Amino acid sequence: MSPFADVAANALRDFHDARVGEPQWLKSATPLHAVGVWHWIEANHRFNSLLWDEEDLARRVDVGDAGIAANKRAIDGYNQQRNDAIERIDEALLARIEAVTPLARAWHNSETAGAMIDRLSILALRTFHMGREANRDDAADAQRASWRDRHARLMVQRNDLERCLDTLLAEAAAGRAFWKVYRQFKMYNDADLNPYLRGRPR
Secondary structure, X not given: OOOOHHHOHHHHHHHHHHHOOOHHHHHOOOOOOOOHHHHHHHHHHHHHHHHHHHHHHOOOOOOOHHHHHHHHHHHHHHHHHHHHHHHXXXXXXXXXOOOOOOOOOXXXXXXXXXXXXXXXXXXXXXXXXXXXXXXXXXXXXXXXXXXXXXXXXXXXXXXXXXXXXXXXXXXXXXXOEEOXXXXXXXXXXXXXXXXXXXXXXX
């Protein structure tokens, strides 16, 4: 049995789609998955969902600057946690195949499996929201047609990425491909590295 059977793309799609548009899950302080890779997959999807809402709010023109600044700070925080979750996903997945030695000519995938799972989470959000817009009663027919076309294109992208993830995981389990954990080192959130946060602007 594959060491990655539980994180196959169809399982990720089912989870991502079930959580999108579920406010009870988004607001819950108790994760559905307490430990393991699925804890971090869930965390990543939660932070992407929270980011989506904050990005929308940050574009408002009917509130003062203080409200937009609060949105921007929330975006920074959620983005940091989203990236931390990606790294934890990669660590958990790679731990499952630590006994596998890549073959001499194994493919080095520049994008990590965690980053691909993150992109699938974002695509779940995009397809959900684009599909909802495409069915708006207050939109013109031409608008809805355009949005339906975009939704169809997003689904193609999602299907392609799912296939790529499944292929990477299968090849990595067989030693024919590998990826590494890549650290983001977000400098703008670090008080020691951002000169404006440490009180010494450039």
